[in-house]
Amino acid sequence: MMPSVQQLLIVLLIIVVLFGAKKIPDLAKGLGSGIKNFKKAVKEEDEEITAQNTKIEQDKKESVANPANETTKVS
Numbered sequence: 001m002m003p004s005v006q007q008l009l010i011v012l013l014i015i016v017v018l019f020g021a022k023k024i025p026d027l028a029k030g031l032g033s034g035i036k037n038f039k040k041a042v043k044e045e046d047e048e049i050t051a052q053n054t055k056i057e058q059d060k061k062e063s064v065a066n067p068a069n070e071t072t073k074v075s
Helices: 005-019 024-065
Strands: none
Touching: 005 024
């Protein structure tokens, strides 16, 4: 359920009263910066996981293509 326009205006008014009109741009800038850093961290983690998965798949292919030449001696 979406909030009505009246509810949004009340919330905005409360924010202005609590923080003052001059601090709102600073708060918005800080919030935007935090969101940007969070998205960057998530992207870096995804890239790291993808790189690890790619390496694992390459290792699997190499082990199938080049099996170890082990000979066992039965006595």
